[in-house]
Amino acid sequence: MIRSEVLKTLIPIISDQLVVSNIGLPSQELHSLDDQPTNFYMLGTMGLSSSIGLGLALAQKAKVIAIDGDGSVLTNLGTLPTIANNPANNFTLLIIDNGSYGSTGDQPTYAGLKTSLSKVAEACGCDNVVECAAECTAAAVQAALNGNKMTIIVSKCESGNIKVPVIEMDAPVIRHRFMAEVTRRNI
Amino acid sequence: MSINQKIVNDFIKNKIKFVTTVPCKQLAGVIEEIDSSEDIFHIPSNKEDEGMGLCAGAYMGGKRSAIIMQNTAIGVTINTLVTLIQYYNIPLPMLISYRGEIGEPVACQVEMAVHTKALLNQLNIPTYHFHSQNDAEELDLILNHSFMAKKPVAILTDANFWQGP
Numbered sequence: 111m112i113r114s115e116v117l118k119t120l121i122p123i124i125s126d127q128l129v130v131s132n133i134g135l136p137s138q139e140l141h142s143l144d145d146q147p148t149n150f151y152m153l154g155t156m157g158l159s160s161s162i163g164l165g166l167a168l169a170q171k172a173k174v175i176a177i178d179g180d181g182s183v184l185t186n187l188g189t190l191p192t193i194a195n196n197p198a199n200n201f202t203l204l205i206i207d208n209g210s211y212g213s214t215g216d217q218p219t220y221a222g223l224k225t226s227l228s229k230v231a232e233a234c235g236c237d238n239v240v241e242c243a244a245e246c247t248a249a250a251v252q253a254a255l256n257g258n259k260m261t262i263i264v265s266k267c268e269s270g271n272i273k274v275p276v277i278e279m280d281a282p283v284i285r286h287r288f289m290a291e292v293t294r295r296n297i
Numbered sequence: 298m299s300i301n302q303k304i305v306n307d308f309i310k311n312k313i314k315f316v317t318t319v320p321c322k323q324l325a326g327v328i329e330e331i332d333s334s335e336d337i338f339h340i341p342s343n344k345e346d347e348g349m350g351l352c353a354g355a356y357m358g359g360k361r362s363a364i365i366m367q368n369t370a371i372g373v374t375i376n377t378l379v380t381l382i383q384y385y386n387i388p389l390p391m392l393i394s395y396r397g398e399i400g401e402p403v404a405c406q407v408e409m410a411v412h413t414k415a416l417l418n419q420l421n422i423p424t425y426h427f428h429s430q431n432d433a434e435e436l437d438l439i440l441n442h443s444f445m446a447k448k449p450v451a452i453l454t455d456a457n458f459w460q461g462p
Contacts, residue, residue, distance in 0.1 A: 130354070150357065152381075153380070153384065154376070154379075154380025154381060154384060155346075155350070155376060155377050155380045155381040157346070157347075157350075158346065158347065158349070158350030158353075158377065158381065159350075160350075161342075161347045161348075161349075161350025161351050161353075161354065162350045162351070162353050162354035162357075163354060164351060164354060165315070165340075165350065165351035165352060165353065165354025165355040165356075165357075165358065165362070166354035166355065166357055166358040167354075167358075168315070168338065168340070168351075168354075168355065168358070169314075169315060169354065169355040169356075169357075169358025169359060169360040170358035170359055170360075186344075186346070186347055186350075188342070188343030188344050188347050189343075189347055189350075191343060192340065192341075192342055192343060192347065192351070196340050281384045281385040281386075282385060282386045284385070285357065285385045285386065285387070288357060289357050289359075292357060292358060292359065293359065296359065
């Protein structure tokens with residue numbers, strides 16, 4: 111399974127949840143599969159999906175799923191100690207780990223070589239770290255949403271991309287409609 | 298009232314409830330004051346771009362946020378300021394220790410100081426330079442301005458500012 115196939119299995123589960131989606135193809139794939147005002151698409155700024163997701167989860171009550179990639183977590187590795195030491199039980203970090211920089215031409219990442227992001231997350235102090243095969247990702251995300259504890263999921267999938275259009279929505283529009291959904295869920 | 302208390306009081310007055318910090322010697326007192334405030338959630342970050350991500354998330358979650366950092370961080374965060382904070386119209390007050398100004402004991406700090414205002418100017422970020430503690434009288438309005446305009450603002454605080462009135 112490649113990332114877009116993993117995302118497709120997640121749609122029934124995350125469609126009505128607050129989702130922060132990683133820069134590049136992950137956001138474009140999510141946007142073309144199931145555009146929702148509950149999706150915050152990152153159009154730039156590699157690496158900050160998990161940080162935005164944590165800040166959002168700490169600031170309000172609704173559940174938050176941050177979809178990140180192995181390359182993006184590696185570029186912002188400092189995020190994992192911050193997450194571990196500031197737990198938000200409404201927060202799920204889903205790292206779709208295809209061992210490559212998918213948006214830039216599938217160059218290998220160190221997570222596809224010797225580095226285990228689930229072990230890094232555990233070493234950083236994250237309490238609930240689940241590593242799963244791509245096929246089990248939907249079940250893992252559902253379990254994380256059902257539980258009331260912060261969960262880090264590392265979904266191991268294959269490298270590969272599908273052709274999807276870029277997101278043409280303006281950034282302030284993405285933010286504005288997303289914030290309206292956040293407000294609605296916190297009344 | 299100490300200058301640190303005054304700064305934190307102005308943060309609270311402007312409903313800032315979420316503050317991330319990356320430490321600097323000049324900022325130690327204000328960070329301590331933030332950390333002990335019951336009105337503000339303090340989350341230290343490991344790098345300033347990470348901190349801006351946290352602030353963006355908190356803002357979208359309904360909590361006004363701010364970052365406290367050193368001017369060297371301008372070099373770290375240009376991409377984040379441009380493609381996240383400015384691109385999505387997110388307000389972000391940045392209380393910045395202006396290292397490398399007169400009174401600086403560490404020569405290397407001057408290297409970033411000489412670029413700090415030029416970079417902020419290039420980024421079209423409203424920038425305020427606090428040189429004496431009286432300058433902090435404007436802080437309340439500067440914070441208000443950031444949230445009104447939905448823009449980042451830079452408040453540069455130099456060694457003279459932190460040493461006294």
